[in-house]
Amino acid sequence: MFKKDRIRAILPELEAAAGRGSVRTDEGEILMYSYDAGMARARPEAVINFSSPDHVAPVVRILHKAGIPFLPRLAGTNLSGGTIPLKGGAILNLSRLKKIRQIDTAARVALVEPGVVNMELQRALEPFGLFYAPDPASQKVSTIGGNIGENAGGPLCLKYGVTVDNVEKLEVVTPEGEVMLLSYRDAGPDLMSVLVGSEGTLGIVTHAWLKLLPLPSHIKTISAAFPSADSAMGAVTRIIGAGILPRALEAMDKVSLDAALSGKISPFPPDTEAVLILELDGDDAVKIKTDLEAAHKICAGQGCLAFKAAADEAERAMLWQARKGAYPALARLAPDVLVEDGVVPRPRLPEALRETREIISKYKLTAGLLFHAGDGNLHPNVVFDRRDIQEVKRVKKAGYEMLKSCIRLGGTISGEHGIGVEKRVAMNWLYGKGELAFFHGIKRAFDPAGLANPDKILPVASDRPAAKSGELAGTFVFPAKSALGPEARGIVDELRLRCAAGTPTAVTGLGTRLKHGGEAHGARPLDLRSLSGPAEIDAENLTARVQAGVPMKEFSAQLAAAGFRLELPALAGSVGGLIASKVCPEIRGLLLGLEIVTAEGEILELGGKTVKNVAGYDAVRLLCGSMGAYGVILAATFALASGRDEAAAKFSEPEAWDAFEPSELHRRLKREFDPRNLLNPWLYGK
Ligand SMILES: Cc1cc2nc3c(=O)[nH]c(=O)nc-3n(C[C@H](O)[C@H](O)[C@H](O)COP(=O)(O)OP(=O)(O)OC[C@H]3O[C@@H](n4cnc5c(N)ncnc54)[C@H](O)[C@@H]3O)c2cc1C
Secondary structure: OOHHHHHHHHHHHHHHHHOOOOEEOOHHHHHHOOEOOOOOEOOOOEEEEOOOHHHHHHHHHHHHHHOOOEEEEOOOOOOOOOOOOOOOOEEEEOOOOOOEEEEEOOOOEEEEOOOOEHHHHHHHHHHHOEEOOOOOOOOOOOEHHHHHHHOOOOOOHHHHOOHHHHEEEEEEEOOOOOEEEEEOOOOOOOHHHHHOOOOOOOOEEEEEEEEOEEOOOEEEEEEEEEOOHHHHHHHHHHHHHOOOOOOEEEEEEHHHHHHHHOOOOOOOOOOOOEEEEEEEEEOOHHHHHHHHHHHHHHHHHOOOOEEEEOOOHHHHHHHHHHHHOHHHHHHOOOOEEEEOOOEOOHHHHHHHHHHHHHHHHHOOOEEEEEEEHHHOEEEEEEEEOOOOHHHHHHHHHHHHHHHHHHHHOOOEOOOOOOOOOOOHHHHHHHOOHHHHHHHHHHHHHHOOOOOEOOOOOOOOOOOOOHHHOOOOOOOOOOOOOOOOOHHHHHHHHHHHHHHHHOOOEEEEOOOOOOOOHHHOOOOEEEEOOOOOOOOEEEOOOOEEEEEOOOEHHHHHHHHHHOOEEOOOOOOOOEHHHHHHHOOOHHHHHOEEEEEEEOOOOOEEEEEOOOOOOOOOOOHHHHOOOOOOOOOEEEEEEEEOEEOOOOOOOOOOOOOOOOOOOOOHHHHHHHHHHOOOOOEOHHHHOO
């Protein structure tokens, strides 16, 4: 059947499921949905407008049966081509699903449909003294569904986490049209967190239960003007390193500031080259005052030209208008803007900044630099004109070099804007074949037919690895895999031998949990206690890497001795065992990276040392609760807080934490990662 006929053939079925007039194939509609806020373009075959979340599953079943690709779309403000239908098919337009169904003030949870605009939710919450933390600069138009699709961040995410940290539960329509309810608290691997940031490639969110927070009693907003962007970045690292946790710590360079002020008189001293916006909140006014004084001293030490508190709400709104309005202001300088989204470990920000500047100058481009500085997240906004082919080439090359620079500095290629189609090729630079194969396994398990937003996130054949591509070739050197210690090498070698012999393995930490007793089906224990030793604490970046066999209590003691802590209750068991068993689901929020070995003996590095990372699927969280059956955890990297924990919360383990009955999706994932069921085989034995 010709492509143009395949929608026509199922049109009556689709309209029966979604309502009369819901399926549009007219030229105007097709053109409108051929582009989004990114640079890619492609035409859908149909646009299906939904009036009820209940219509999504039946429509997806029809499309799945017909083998027609589809993708969910909301406001289309994503900056990576995420809503471009690369293989045609249907756009599922969910933007009319904008009901806030419930605000549960006691449980502090809101139940919303995906089309609710972020800012409208905030407005609805305010009278109840509550707020929803993720606050992307696009929040006046971007939606909760799109924010979930991209795992969006925003200024407040420094203190309150990104979208995934603020979602309690999701109702999801799978690419085969089944309806699932997923929470990160469910026993077993954390499927909910994998869905967040999956850009419509693993399923469609039809309802979301969002975590709400009480509005703080006090908020103080400060602007600090600096004579150079370097000195501003120096202040950022020192503020966080001093144990001050602002609710936001944002930066703008002079180009962005001038664009945002657009002719108005600048409130900053004439030599200002960069401005930090620092915002502190809480219920303890004295603590805020002390932190502000400390931040003032730090900024002064970095040559700050002016450190000024917003006098009233109007001045505060003006500062945020300048920061959040900087992108549209830059967009007025030229017909097009490329917004990059690299992340580096926070202490590497000054280097990242220097390299970004050199790249901009090398390619003779104009760019305003905006930073979620506290998160190490850089947004160079390169302005250009797409009608100038030579300039477009330079912009592309510059963008790629900026991403490579972030990778080289130990960072990642996207902190919040996603990979979509525009950064697919860069996935080859960030990850090795093993990690990419792991991601492909996730995609196949969720979407065996490959119909949900196809050709997004994961490189396709035409995205040649950088070294082989003329356009991308250069002096780029791939960062080496982190050096595993001899004990970890020993575990890997042993697992490879067992893999060759087909010997099932019972992965064993301290033996606190994951008791297999008589049910181990003859699996040989693999004792991970040898993975011990002192944690590698990066005091400036506030992260620590620890081997999986270290008892959590010992790790906590090591951190305390160095003046740091993990914001977790006291837990018994090894680090690896606690992650794998997910006895305390909150562990996911502190976990930045995992080094694992698969059942086939392949070493994978997932995540890393940055606090934000949306490059690829969230395999780190998927492994939380995987109970040793998807891979053996060798080492983990955590985000730390500074200072001693005055009141380490008491924690009572849930009684049924291991009442895990694998679903069909868990089993598919198991088949992808461990096709011979060699790791903890009793869990999937039935
Ligand atoms: C001026 C400007 C400022 C921005 N500032 C920020 C910022 O500060 N922080 C930030 O993180 N981003 C920012 N962005 C990027 C963008 O706004 C975010 O990615 C936003 O989350 C996208 O929401 P949307 O409603 O536009 O979703 P869309 O662009 O329509 O969709 C985004 C992705 O999610 C998928 N998707 C849509 N609906 C669903 C669903 N129901 N279930 C599953 N997947 C779905 C889509 O297929 C797509 O892949 C900015 C963009 C602009 C233009």
